[in-house]
Amino acid sequence: MFLFAIGGTGSRVLKSLIMLSAAGVKPLDENGRPVGDLEIVPVIIDPHKSNEDLKRTEALLNDYRIIRNRLYGNQLNVDGFFANRIVTLREIMSNTSVTLNDTFIFNLAAVEHDKFREFIGLATMNEANQALTSLLFADYQLENHMNIGFVGSPNIGSVALNEIKDSNEFKAFSNVFKQGDRIFFISSIFGGTGAAGFPIMVKNIRQAANLEGIENRDALSRAPIGGLTVLPYFNLEGSKDDTRIATSDFIVKTQSALYYYKGTLTGANDSNVNTIFYVGDQVRSNPYLYDPGEHGQRNNAHLVELVGAMAPLQFAGMPLSRLSDPDGYPLPTTAYEFALDKDVLNVNFLALGARTRQLIYKPMVRFHLLFLYLRTGFRDMIGQGFTEDAPKIKSDFTASQFYRTLTDQFLHGYTDWLVEMYDNTRSVGLFNIGENDMNRAIADVGTRKGLLGHKNVDNNVFKAEMNRISRDNPKYSAATVEYKLLDLFWQAATKIIDERYENIN
Known part of the structure; x- marks a missing residue:
């Protein structure tokens, strides 16, 4: 397309x-x-x-x-x-x-590089065409520098x-x-x-x-x-x-x-x-x-x-x-x-229609949890669990072009995007900006209740689930470490969202 x-x-x-x-x-x-x-x-x-x-x-x-x-x-x-x-x-x-x-x-x-008058060759037109042009375009339009758009x-x-x-x-x-x-x-x-x-x-x-x-x-x-x-x-x-x-x-x-x-x-x-x-x-x-x-x-x-x-x-x-x-x-x-499902100035996932939520809710929550995980927990897990399974994820991975592009550049742009939408008059707060606790990361969506209180979501929960998926999994034997890390997290997040967060779809 x-x-x-x-x-x-x-x-x-x-x-x-x-x-x-x-x-x-x-x-x-x-x-x-x-x-x-x-x-x-x-x-x-x-x-x-x-x-x-x-x-x-x-x-x-x-x-x-x-x-x-x-x-x-x-x-x-x-x-x-x-x-x-x-x-x-x-x-x-x-x-x-x-x-x-x-x-x-x-x-x-x-x-x-031209002014509009230069682009259309105003100076080379005969008198009649110059007069017609002056009727069609205002003086400020003729003087418009084209390299800043059409104003x-x-x-x-x-x-x-x-x-x-x-x-x-x-x-x-x-x-x-x-x-x-x-x-x-x-x-x-x-x-x-x-x-x-x-x-x-x-x-x-x-x-x-x-x-x-x-x-x-x-x-x-x-x-x-x-x-x-x-x-x-x-x-x-x-x-x-x-x-x-x-x-x-x-x-x-x-x-x-x-x-x-x-x-x-x-x-x-x-x-x-x-x-x-x-x-x-x-x-x-x-x-x-x-x-x-x-x-x-x-x-x-x-x-x-x-x-x-x-x-x-x-x-x-x-x-x-x-x-x-x-x-x-x-x-x-x-x-x-x-149209929004609810005409409110503070828009979260619950204000969106059911069809929109079904399209974007789980993917965006997975991605936001990845953002939090890479920011708060991943480095401490290198050298244990799933990172030791083939292919191994070593400490120098965090200095690779892939990791730096993802964390220092792309996720920085993601943060700016979230903050800018939140700061507008029609505020978009899908996530609680600045909140590192995964239990409270999604705006107005909590974790499910269990026998002993609300279910917990944190880096250790992800570590255990990623260890389970990675163990003796032939899928990753010929994969890159980049694919292994993000695919493991994708699968773990899918299961954790379904089992531990409230269902809003």
Whole structure:
């Protein structure tokens, strides 16, 4: 599945998808079985390369790839932490004449350095065309530096991003796309880059037959396409001197864009998108620093992004019969919305609907327990029990690239993500932040009652269970120590969650 994350919101939703994938959340088909042979190919489209949210997401993607490759290599159908295979476009290319960097970032060199007036060649236009251009674009839009994005102006973005169809990345994408692949877009509707990029990309894919140098045109024109359209959910601090982006404009921009989308993407006569998901929040976030782009744009994580990250997983599990007719052409667009089970400002697992809990509760709890275990107990267990079974886990393992990438980098990003979601107006407290006691780690979910009180969960309980699973287990004889450690913990955590924690599903 090709996953195009457009603009700042695209990067932030993708970050939440990375966290869910690290926890082992996988797309399920209509029968509840994991979707087989799935590769996720994220492509981030954003001219604002210095965007801090983009850079954080790119770093997490690279860390994820290092960790997963060491655990499973090129295997696709696995169960465990970091189960979803996430690869770059370059990784899945065979020998080709197209030159492409091994990165998750779409190269937008054509729009990176110019002001918009230079990009459209305003100075070389005749007087009549210059006059027309001045009617279509405000002065501040013409002076906009393209390398900070489109600053809430989709009319700029629609012109600039149309160049994507001529890029090496788009040609490479078309060359590797095949029958059976799917495409998903993540974008906001109330800004500039995302609101413009989504319809432009869909248009170029559906009209691939009209493009030169593009392969697999028929497969592209009939490809199952899904999209997550993120409605307003965050708030900005006001700026007296710069009004290019204003929270008060978000609703008007959203209404206009939805009307346009109906005519080009989702309407009865223009169903170019098979499935679309809408998510937003009337309870706006804490005010984010007003930053049109010059200072990096670093926004806190939000519930909307976590919820949005489930949309591509749901799309990947949909049967083809719900997306396309027998000839492969799109059926009328199906739209989905998300709602909390309880409309509360402090969101924990119990505030989520049953279907959402069933998808993410156990995987996220397993991953959080792994986080606590590696932080508080693992080092003390080296040299005893399961660590002495083949293959042995020795003390130098904690200095390996894998372990340092997992603990110092990826889990550090995980902590930031949890804290940022917790600190927002609609606070997400799935876990008790800063709590190292596994008995009290899950917000409003305790351990089961036994004959002598509540059952206990701690590092010693995990040690005993991991020792039991590891003992004389031929499964690990040819495995790496990295796989052995995380697989043992996955199995132990599954049993401990079922037997010792309250059941909320």
